[in-house]
Every structure is written in C-alpha cells, then in structure tokens.
Amino acid sequence: MAAAARDLSLVSQLAVAGSRVPSLRKCGLHFLNKRRRPNFGFKVRAAVQLDSESENATTKPLEKTLGMDVVSEVGLREKGFMGLRKTKLVCTIGPACSSLCDLEKLALAGMNVARLNMCHGSRDWHRDVIRKIKMLNEEKGFSVSVMIDTEGSQIHVVDHGAPSSLKVEEDSIWRFTAKSFEGSRPFTVQANHERFSEGIEVGDEVVIDGGMACFVVVEKTGNDLHCKCIDPGLFLPGAKFSFWRDGKLVRRNHKLPTLTTKDWADIDFGISEEVDFFALSFVNHADSVEQLKNYLSTKSTRSIKVLAKVESLESLHNLKEIVQASDGIMVARGDLGVEIPLEQIPTVQEDIIYICRQLNKPVIVASQLLESMVEYPTPTRAEVADVSEAVRQYADALMLSGESAIGSYGQKALAVLEMTSTRIESWAREENRQSLLSQHQLGVSLPDRTAEQICNCAVEMANNLGVDAIFVYTKHGYMATLLSRNRPNPPIFAFTKEESTIMALNLHWGVVPFQVDLSDDTESSISKSIEFMKSKGLITRGDVVLVVSDVVPTRSTPIASQSIKVKTVV
Ligand SMILES: Nc1ncnc2c1ncn2[C@@H]1O[C@H](COP(=O)(O)OP(=O)(O)O)[C@@H](O)[C@H]1O
Ligand SMILES: C=C(OP(=O)(O)O)C(=O)O
Numbered sequence: 001m002a003a004a005a006r007d008l009s010l011v012s013q014l015a016v017a018g019s020r021v022p023s024l025r026k027c028g029l030h031f032l033n034k035r036r037r038p039n040f041g042f043k044v045r046a047a048v049q050l051d052s053e054s055e056n057a058t059t060k061p062l063e064k065t066l067g068m069d070v071v072s073e074v075g076l077r078e079k080g081f082m083g084l085r086k087t088k089l090v091c092t093i094g095p096a097c098s099s100l101c102d103l104e105k106l107a108l109a110g111m112n113v114a115r116l117n118m119c120h121g122s123r124d125w126h127r128d129v130i131r132k133i134k135m136l137n138e139e140k141g142f143s144v145s146v147m148i149d150t151e152g153s154q155i156h157v158v159d160h161g162a163p164s165s166l167k168v169e170e171d172s173i174w175r176f177t178a179k180s181f182e183g184s185r186p187f188t189v190q191a192n193h194e195r196f197s198e199g200i201e202v203g204d205e206v207v208i209d210g211g212m213a214c215f216v217v218v219e220k221t222g223n224d225l226h227c228k229c230i231d232p233g234l235f236l237p238g239a240k241f242s243f244w245r246d247g248k249l250v251r252r253n254h255k256l257p258t259l260t261t262k263d264w265a266d267i268d269f270g271i272s273e274e275v276d277f278f279a280l281s282f283v284n285h286a287d288s289v290e291q292l293k294n295y296l297s298t299k300s301t302r303s304i305k306v307l308a309k310v311e312s313l314e315s316l317h318n319l320k321e322i323v324q325a326s327d328g329i330m331v332a333r334g335d336l337g338v339e340i341p342l343e344q345i346p347t348v349q350e351d352i353i354y355i356c357r358q359l360n361k362p363v364i365v366a367s368q369l370l371e372s373m374v375e376y377p378t379p380t381r382a383e384v385a386d387v388s389e390a391v392r393q394y395a396d397a398l399m400l401s402g403e404s405a406i407g408s409y410g411q412k413a414l415a416v417l418e419m420t421s422t423r424i425e426s427w428a429r430e431e432n433r434q435s436l437l438s439q440h441q442l443g444v445s446l447p448d449r450t451a452e453q454i455c456n457c458a459v460e461m462a463n464n465l466g467v468d469a470i471f472v473y474t475k476h477g478y479m480a481t482l483l484s485r486n487r488p489n490p491p492i493f494a495f496t497k498e499e500s501t502i503m504a505l506n507l508h509w510g511v512v513p514f515q516v517d518l519s520d521d522t523e524s525s526i527s528k529s530i531e532f533m534k535s536k537g538l539i540t541r542g543d544v545v546l547v548v549s550d551v552v553p554t555r556s557t558p559i560a561s562q563s564i565k566v567k568t569v570v
C-alpha cells in the first residue's frame with residue numbers, strides 16, 4: 001500500500017508540465033528574457049514537487065529496493081513500454097545546477113548521466129556534487145551515473161589581460177608569449193604551454209576558438225609570436241589556439257600528453273569518489289585509453305568505464321583503434337570544430353556513430369546542441385534539427401554543456417532533448433527506419449559471435465512479433481549492449497545483480513537497467529522477475545516479452561547455453 005502511494009505521488013510529480021510556472025520559478029527558473037523568442041510548444045516538463053512551503057524540490061524518500069530507477073518506472077506506468085525514451089541524456093553540472101534541488105529536478109526530468117568537467121571548479125566543488133547525486137540515487141530511487149571529464153592538454157590562453165572577453169580589432173598587432181607577466185599588458189596574450197609556438201612560421205595563421213578571431217604571424221622572436229589580426233572578433237577567457245598553414249591545420253597537439261599530472265590526480269579523485277565513467281579529453285591514440293584502463297584495473301575494485309573524446313584531427317586518423325580500446329566515445333564537437341573545418345563536422349559525426357555501432361560501443365554527441373538556450377528560453381529551429389539528426393543517426397546519448405552548467409534554462413533544455421528524442425524515435429519506429437540498419441551493416445564480427453548472432457536474431461524477432469519488451473539477463477551487461485546495438489523497437493530491460501553494470505548501461509540506447517537478485521538458475525530468475533514486475537503492476541496479463549538469456553555453466557549443469565524465448569504474461 002505504501003509503495004502504491006509512493007508511486008502515485010511520483011506520477012503526479014512527473015506529470016507537472018509548463019502550466020505550473022509559479023513553482024518552477026520558485027526553484028529558480030526565470031521565464032522572462034531580454035529577447036523573448038516565440039515559444040513553439042516546448043513546455044517545461046521538469047518535474048518538481050508542488051510544495052509551496054519549501055524551496056527544495058523533494059520526492060518522498062524511497063528506500064533502496066530492487067527494480068528499476070524511479071523515473072523509468074513512472075515513465076513506464078504513464079506512457080507504456082513504447083513511450084520510454086531510448087536516447088540517453090547527459091548533463092554537465094556547473095554552478096547553475098549544482099544545488100540539491102536543481103540536481104533532483106534534472107534527475108526527475110530524465111538526466112541519465114551527470115558530467116563533471118575538471119577544466120572548471122575545484123575538487124571540493126566536484127566532490128560535493130558527486131555526493132549529492134549519490135545521495136539522491138540512494139534516497140530517492142534515481143539512477144544517475146557520474147562521469148568525470150578530464151582537462152587534458154591543449155594550447156590555450158591563460159591570460160589575455162582582461163577579466164572577461166577582449167575585443168580584437170582588424171590590423172591590430174598582438175604578441176603571443178608563454179612568459180608570464182604582472183598586471184595587464186595591452187595587446188599581449190599569455191599561452192599556457194612553453195613550446196606553444198614550436199614549428200610555427202611567419203605567414204602561418206593563428207585561429208582563436210575555431211574562428212572567433214584570426215591572426216597571421218608577422219614575426220617570431222624566440223618562442224614569442226607577433227601577429228596581425230586579419231579577422232576581427234573576440235578573445236574569451238581560456239580561448240583555444242589552432243595554427244593553420246596553406247588551409248591545413250598544423251598538426252602539433254599530439255606532442256602534448258593526453259593525461260597530465262593534474263589529470264592523474266583528478267583520476268585518483270574520481271576513483272576515490274566511485275564515479276562510473278572517465279571521459280578522456282584529447283585522446284590521440286589508443287594507447288592513452290589502454291594506459292588508463294590498465295591503471296583502473298589495478299587501482300579500482302569497481303568497474304569504471306573509459307570513454308575517449310574524439311576532438312582532435314589525430315584522433316580521427318586513429319579512430320578505429322581508439323573505439324576498439326575504449327568503452328565508449330564522445331563526439332566532442334566543440335574542440336573538434338577547432339581542429340577540422342566546421343562543414344566537416346556533420347559527416348564526421350555520422351561516421352563516428354556508425355563505427356561505434358559496428359564495434360558495439362556507446363557514443364555521445366556533445367557540444368552546442370542547444371547552445372542558444374544558455375541565454376534564451378527556447379531553442380532555435382536549427383538546434384532542434386541538429387538534435388533530431390543525432391537521434392536519427394541513433395546516437396546512444398546527447399549531452400548538454402553550458403546549457404545546464406551555466407545557463408538559465410537548463411531544465412528547459414533537458415526537456416527539449418527529452419521531447420525531441422522521444423518524438424524522433426517514435427517517428428523512426430513508424431517509418432521502420434531501423435530496417436535501414438540492416439544486419440549486413442553489422443557485418444563486423446565481435447569477439448563473441450554466438451552472443452552477437454543471438455542478439456541480432458532476437459531483435460529481428462522482437463520487431464517482427466511486435467513484443468512489448470525484451471528482457472535480458474546479464475552480469476556485465478554485454479548481451480544488453482548487443483541487443484541495444486540493433487536499436488530494437490521495444491525497450492530492453494537488462495536484469496542484473498551488479499551495481500556497476502547498471503551504472504554503465506545508463507549510457508546505452510534503449511536499455512533500462514533493472515536490479516535483481518539473480519540466481520544460478522536462469523529459469524527461476526526469469527519467472528521471479530516477471531512475477532516481481534507483475535506484482536508492481538509494471539506488466540500485465542497479455543503482455544508479451546522476448547527473453548534472451550545467457551546461461552553460464554554451473555557444477556550442476558555444466559553446459560553454457562544462450563537462448564531466445566517468447567513469454568506471454570498470464
Ligand atoms: N564546474 C564548473 N564550474 C564553473 N563553471 C563551469 C563548470 N563546469 C562547466 N562550467 C561552465 O560551463 C561552460 C560549458 O561547459 P563545458 O562545455 O563543459 O566547458 P568548456 O566550455 O570549457 O568546454 C564552461 O565554459 C564553463 O564556463
Ligand atoms: C565536450 C567537449 O570537451 P570540453 O567541453 O571539455 O572542451 C568538446 O570539446 O566538445
């Protein structure tokens with residue numbers, strides 16, 4: 001009875017839509033803006049408690065039980081199996097959303113993974129956020145994974161003499177130096193790396209932040225560059241440099257280490273705080289991924305996944321090896337757009353997503369998805385089209401950066417991702433678009449051919465039969481990822497005992513992790529979990545599920561077997 005009451009209270013919270021503006025405002029959302037854009041239908045679906053007495057959005061505490069996370073559970077009750085969103089959502093946590101109240105609202109609104117960017121904020125600040133997220137998971141039944149994104153090394157501005165942005169006028173002459181200086185010096189910019197100008201020649205172009213301003217090198221004295229502005233614009237704090245010659249990037253970043261001393265300290269911090277993912281910035285070769293994975297296997301008792309961020313030209317040259325070595329990929333379009341011409345980003349994104357699916361690795365599309373929402377309450381049509389494109393390409397996850405970290409409309413931005421992905425996913429099902437992802441495109445054989453074939457066939461069957469859900473029993477999540485790789489119509493419920501498997505699967509397309517006490521006897525595990533879901537009213541008589549199981553040999557039955565079964569709930 002208590003459980004039912006709890007469920008109902010959550011349903012009503014999740015049902016809150018844009019109409020409840022006053023309570024949202026109370027929690028810090030402001031709907032007025034200097035440049036109001038016409039709203040074209042996106043309403044804030046961020047679910048908050050309608051608690052007029054309290055500043056805090058709070059759900060009733062849930063004791064930690066077996067089952068799925070509270071947001072999927074409520075989603076399933078409200079919208080049914082097909083209504084569950086498949087594309088996962090990652091939010092960067094920054095000062096605009098780091099309070100317990102804001103984190104809870106993001107979790108309720110569908111955040112699957114919280115990303116902490118170690119380029120910003122102190123370790124104490126990040127620790128506080130991680131602990132709040134873990135507390136919300138523990139006490140309120142969410143399942144939000146934590147990702148640490150390393151700083152990595154890249155040549156950028158440390159000081160340009162102004163607290164915020166600095167205007168750069170055409171034909172003005174600037175000195176770029178690695179030497180530090182006291183106070184501000186006009187037209188002098190300090191770079192972070194001593195050898196930042198190594199290999200750079202007179203006549204080369206210096207591009208700031210992928211095109212915010214552009215200079216030509218007119219003189220080089222020692223390591224200092226004297227440059228004339230040929231394309232005026234802005235210097236932002238921490239602006240990134242790239243160097244071009246004859247229309248091509250001068251390839252030099254790969255000489256900087258992917259993992260710096262600070263990154264290793266941040267990694268130790270992440271291990272001690274028991275994070276779920278490390279996203280490794282500026283990976284150029286597979287070896288840095290392997291190095292980190294080896295380190296984690298000796299230092300951490302928990303499984304922590306390593307994602308490689310593809311954001312350099314060098315990484316594109318070594319893409320396949322990097323994907324193979326990693327547990328997943330982030331298409332980090334921000335820095336990638338500094339390193340390759342912008343018009344190449346859409347096709348490169350598509351290629352990366354395709355390779356990741358082939359090699360069965362989850363892939364996140366990141367940066368500037370809804371950039372204008374950092375300032376404005378509605379996205380541009382072009383941004384919605386960009387989000388839709390990533391969903392059509394069947395990326396596993398979409399990521400918010402500044403929109404959630406520093407923006408005024410983080411929850412609205414998350415609601416836009418939620419609604420756009422749900423809409424495009426249902427359109428793709430109606431259009432039968434996953435048939436375009438035909439089996440021959442998945443021709444690359446993975447190490448476990450039997451499991452791969454079972455999962456390919458299972459998804460084909462599930463789609464043809466129109467079953468309500470796919471159930472998979474898995475220890476490390478591998479079978480669930482193989483099913484997800486085929487982008488089936490029904491959701492995939494991944495039943496597992498392991499907490500780390502649940503946290504890792506939060507990033508995979510269409511997978512709803514479900515914690516159970518699996519026994520060695522798979523048949524009895526299947527019956528128990530179906531009974532359990534039935535008792536909670538999550539499945540009802542007549543529902544048809546396709547069950548994929550992977551039975552490991554035991555002393556009593558020394559035979560490994562993988563099977564597909566179709567079960568109808570009676
Ligand atoms: N922990 C933090 N503390 C302060 N500001 C942050 C934090 N995380 C992100 N930000 C802000 O949000 C912006 C967008 O985040 P992100 O895209 O991760 O970083 P960047 O712009 O450096 O690539 C950053 O430029 C920064 O201003
Ligand atoms: C996600 C990215 O990395 P960061 O925000 O750390 O620069 C990016 O460059 O797109």
Ligand SMILES: [K+]
Binds near residue numbers: 281
């Ligand atoms: K970073």
Ligand SMILES: [Mg+2]
Binds near residue numbers: 281311332334335336
């Ligand atoms: Mg980057």
